[in-house]
Amino acid sequence: MKSGSALTWRLIPNRYRLIGSHCETCKENFFPTRPVCPSCRRKGKMVEKKFKGEGKIYSFTTVQVPPEGFELEAPYVLAIVELSEGPRVTAQVVDCSENDLGFGTPVEMVFRKIQEEGKEGLIHYGFKFKIKK
Amino acid sequence: MLVASFECSETSKLQNSKLFKVFCLVGIVGFGACVPKYRIKAGEIASVWGEDARRIEDGLGILEKSVPALDEDAATLAVEASRNALVYSGISAKEIGAVFVGSESHPYAVKPTATIVAEAIGAAPNLTAADLEFACKAGTAGIQCCMGMVASKMIKYGLAIGSDTSQGKPSDALEYSASAGAGAFIIGSDKESVAVIEDTFSFTTDTPDFWRRPEAEFPSHGGRFTGKPAYFKHVTSAAKGLLEKTGTAPKDFDYVVFHQPNGKFPRMVAKMLGFEEAKLSPGLVTPVIGNTYSGATMIGLAAVLDEAQPGARIFVTSFGSGAGSDAFVINVTDGIVEKRKKGVKTVKEYIEDKHYLSYALYVKHRRKLKSL
Amino acid sequence: MQNFKTSKLETVYCVVVFMRRVAIVGVGMSKFGEHWEKGFRDLIIEAGVQALQDGNLKGEEIDALYGGTMAAGRLIGQEHITALIADYMGLNPIPATRVEAACASGGLALRQGFMAVASGLHDVVVVGGVEKMTDVSTAEVTTALGGAGDQEWELFMGATFPSIYALMARRHMKEYGTSVEQMAAVSVKNHLNAAKNKFAQFQKPVTLEEVLESKEVSSPLKVLDCSPITDGAAVVILASLEKAKKYSDCPIEIIASAQASDTIALHDRKSLTELKATQIAARKAFQQAGVSAKDVDVAEVHDCFTIAEIMAIEDLGFVEKGKGGKATEDGFTALNSDVSVNTSGGLKGCGHPVGATGVKQAVEITWQLRGKAGERQVKNAELGLTHNVGGSGATAVVHLFKKC
Numbered sequence: 001m002k003s004g005s006a007l008t009w010r011l012i013p014n015r016y017r018l019i020g021s022h023c024e025t026c027k028e029n030f031f032p033t034r035p036v037c038p039s040c041r042r043k044g045k046m047v048e049k050k051f052k053g054e055g056k057i058y059s060f061t062t063v064q065v066p067p068e069g070f071e072l073e074a075p076y077v078l079a080i081v082e083l084s085e086g087p088r089v090t091a092q093v094v095d096c097s098e099n100d101l102g103f104g105t106p107v108e109m110v111f112r113k114i115q116e117e118g119k120e121g122l123i124h125y126g127f128k129f130k131i132k133k
Numbered sequence: 134m135l136v137a138s139f140e141c142s143e144t145s146k147l148q149n150s151k152l153f154k155v156f157c158l159v160g161i162v163g164f165g166a167c168v169p170k171y172r173i174k175a176g177e178i179a180s181v182w183g184e185d186a187r188r189i190e191d192g193l194g195i196l197e198k199s200v201p202a203l204d205e206d207a208a209t210l211a212v213e214a215s216r217n218a219l220v221y222s223g224i225s226a227k228e229i230g231a232v233f234v235g236s237e238s239h240p241y242a243v244k245p246t247a248t249i250v251a252e253a254i255g256a257a258p259n260l261t262a263a264d265l266e267f268a269c270k271a272g273t274a275g276i277q278c279c280m281g282m283v284a285s286k287m288i289k290y291g292l293a294i295g296s297d298t299s300q301g302k303p304s305d306a307l308e309y310s311a312s313a314g315a316g317a318f319i320i321g322s323d324k325e326s327v328a329v330i331e332d333t334f335s336f337t338t339d340t341p342d343f344w345r346r347p348e349a350e351f352p353s354h355g356g357r358f359t360g361k362p363a364y365f366k367h368v369t370s371a372a373k374g375l376l377e378k379t380g381t382a383p384k385d386f387d388y389v390v391f392h393q394p395n396g397k398f399p400r401m402v403a404k405m406l407g408f409e410e411a412k413l414s415p416g417l418v419t420p421v422i423g424n425t426y427s428g429a430t431m432i433g434l435a436a437v438l439d440e441a442q443p444g445a446r447i448f449v450t451s452f453g454s455g456a457g458s459d460a461f462v463i464n465v466t467d468g469i470v471e472k473r474k475k476g477v478k479t480v481k482e483y484i485e486d487k488h489y490l491s492y493a494l495y496v497k498h499r500r501k502l503k504s505l
Numbered sequence: 506m507q508n509f510k511t512s513k514l515e516t517v518y519c520v521v522v523f524m525r526r527v528a529i530v531g532v533g534m535s536k537f538g539e540h541w542e543k544g545f546r547d548l549i550i551e552a553g554v555q556a557l558q559d560g561n562l563k564g565e566e567i568d569a570l571y572g573g574t575m576a577a578g579r580l581i582g583q584e585h586i587t588a589l590i591a592d593y594m595g596l597n598p599i600p601a602t603r604v605e606a607a608c609a610s611g612g613l614a615l616r617q618g619f620m621a622v623a624s625g626l627h628d629v630v631v632v633g634g635v636e637k638m639t640d641v642s643t644a645e646v647t648t649a650l651g652g653a654g655d656q657e658w659e660l661f662m663g664a665t666f667p668s669i670y671a672l673m674a675r676r677h678m679k680e681y682g683t684s685v686e687q688m689a690a691v692s693v694k695n696h697l698n699a700a701k702n703k704f705a706q707f708q709k710p711v712t713l714e715e716v717l718e719s720k721e722v723s724s725p726l727k728v729l730d731c732s733p734i735t736d737g738a739a740v741v742i743l744a745s746l747e748k749a750k751k752y753s754d755c756p757i758e759i760i761a762s763a764q765a766s767d768t769i770a771l772h773d774r775k776s777l778t779e780l781k782a783t784q785i786a787a788r789k790a791f792q793q794a795g796v797s798a799k800d801v802d803v804a805e806v807h808d809c810f811t812i813a814e815i816m817a818i819e820d821l822g823f824v825e826k827g828k829g830g831k832a833t834e835d836g837f838t839a840l841n842s843d844v845s846v847n848t849s850g851g852l853k854g855c856g857h858p859v860g861a862t863g864v865k866q867a868v869e870i871t872w873q874l875r876g877k878a879g880e881r882q883v884k885n886a887e888l889g890l891t892h893n894v895g896g897s898g899a900t901a902v903v904h905l906f907k908k909c
Contacts, residue, residue, distance in 0.1 A: 011657060012252055016249075016252050016253040017252075017253065017255055032657075032658060050255075058676075058772075058777075059672040059673070059675045059676045059777055060672070060675060061668050061671035061672055061675060061723045061724050061725075061726075062721070062723065062724045063663060063664075063665060063667075063668045063723050064720070064721050064722055064723060064724075065643075065647065065665065065667065065722045065723065066644070066647070066663065066665065067644060067647045067648040067651050067660065067663070067665050068644045068645060068647070068648040069648075070663045071644065072203055072497070072500070073203050073204065073663070076663060078662070078663055078664055078668050078672070078723075079672075080672055080771070080772045080777070087772075087773075088772040088773065089658070089772055090655075090658060090659045090662050090664050090672075090770065090771070090772045091662050092204075092662060092663055094202060094204065095170045095202060095488070098724060103679055110209075110213065111209050111212040111213060111216075111253050112202070112204040112205060112209050113204040113205070113206060113209060114204070114661060114662065114663070115661065123206070123208075123240055123241070124661070125208065125209065125249060125253070126661075126662075128204070128662075133486070
């Protein structure tokens, strides 16, 4: 999907640096940023939280039929990664094939191009993961 | 051999140099490299063009080169190298007052790479940032910018990066060498440096040995003209200038790093200047990763700093087509021992972490097919 | 928490007491498939005319229209689709309302229609579901369907719907030992049923080997584990029970309607091997109707992927959690077995024009409960269930149906 400048810009802290939220009431962590704690609602107190970018593979797949904008990259490994601080995220795992990983494989965040809008549009960057050696 | 904690003012042989008095206050606080995982062998490329693989390997001194992943560009490589440098230095990204990214393959023609890096490493927003371009020496130009700003106390730390995903036209000699990688150096006060930058000297002329017009996909070059009047003249001039300025001779150094467009030129220039090959080898990575352009001298220096012991002296000279060379005298301090323990991925580890591509996959990675 | 939930259900129960009873009086659907020659309007009109004829109704007897479509904006560039449908069906000036909850759009439109009649606001309403998917490329469809998930944090990262269900399948395989053969068994069963349904997209059975050897879409899911890209429409006409008897000899009563929501992103759920929204909607529906899962004779469940049917029959309570794969392999859900699941062919065999699916499920159950399902008729079918899911389970809606 094409995203305008403002959309991609708004999400830079989350996508570049893994900024999420921490609820001081229930001590739960969330990624990405949430304005309201879904458990505590108005009793919650959300503060900014930077995640370290380390985690483990919770589930994984290889995408063979990609959506628009990912044609060149397919096949690629997509995973749900459980961050060491708790929340899970969906992201690509790069520089490997799914045979190189399994449930619980430790991974670390890398900074990569996620999508680019043709040859003239914006380049969207963000987090992906690679197997931690 | 000068040791790390040498006093800059009185003992120096270059008391008359104003520059020296300033520069002795700055050094490398942290550094990091990044080389993509993918490689293509020179022989694989040679087979496509009916060339003799052995002749290419011997002639260029390149056995294989790095190839970026489909989602890597000069910005992502710069970010990874910078994150490594930050971890190595142990400083807070917020203390970085300037970010300079040198590249000839900036992802955007207009829109800085430096802002992407500054934002990704958490250095933004209270800093200055800019992109630099000077063919293969834009990274060392960034180091000089940071040196001046740190020495003048404009900033506490400056981050200089050389990063490229360079392209060579299919079948051109450049196709065997143009590769991808980045080196990042955090410049700060000499007191907390792992290596003090004792002095620098540059040599610059307008020499059109290699260029790329805005609308051109691949660079053009002057063939053999890139050698003697360009690379050799500028590298030797800058090197000799600095040797003279610092009153040193090749024998005073433990390591030497030259810009390495291939495996041959740096060996030849080392010989011309009188540096022994053993001093060159630790920082000569082009034979196994290719020419990473703005990253080349930076990664070579990083490779040396990965193994150099306190007290070691390093002589560095970059080269950028167009043309110019920046030379540096760098002295390793005791501080390197502790910082090395942080286990930041070394150049050697990057080199060894590799996966070979066929020429067909390489073409896809570099988007050389018309429809890509 | 438990007390809170109970009290909420009691409230629902109280409301049910005052609600009017609602029945289906007419159904119709277009053939599901690749309709190169037919557009969005043709499809919904075809289904609508059939439903009116089936219910022996005149257009002027309709009080309101509810339409389910997921992505008309992306797929045919048309929003405001219910006004268009009312216009082309000649139903102006009745109120026409679009309902959207990704692949559960049809099921939710049915629930809106049900509530409108049950509340007494309207006596007769038409509920339509439609999607025209073949006017754009597969990549565009993949992207449009992706909108059912979290655009910024799943789709942006390169996730597709097959990949999101593949992530669930991988966990189900790990946690319960579910095998690719068991998933393939869902496809084999649903294709077999589809072959007996002239409205289905696929008219041929497939073998286990064919499923297992089909091209991988997102490991471990293969093409024949996935529902296809389909054009189609389905319509049901609802009326209050008193009025229903006037139009139909055999009105099919909707005895329960329940819906629940969950996180939009799959990764935000504690478990990837269950759809909480399905479990909650099912529990509420069974409570409303005073029946249990084992009473269900025929069920149309949301098998957008084979793993989805395995999880659905577990979450609906037909089998224990983790036993869905084995149960399918053992024939528990085959036609005229313990519970006949997806007699229409399901999303897999009959096709999945996303907005139409939830309504088509009600059409199939109506035919089954009327005893008019032909070759695929479930013997003595009395209690039917439909289960429609939006996205990866952020929305689930369950309806129960009974012959009057």
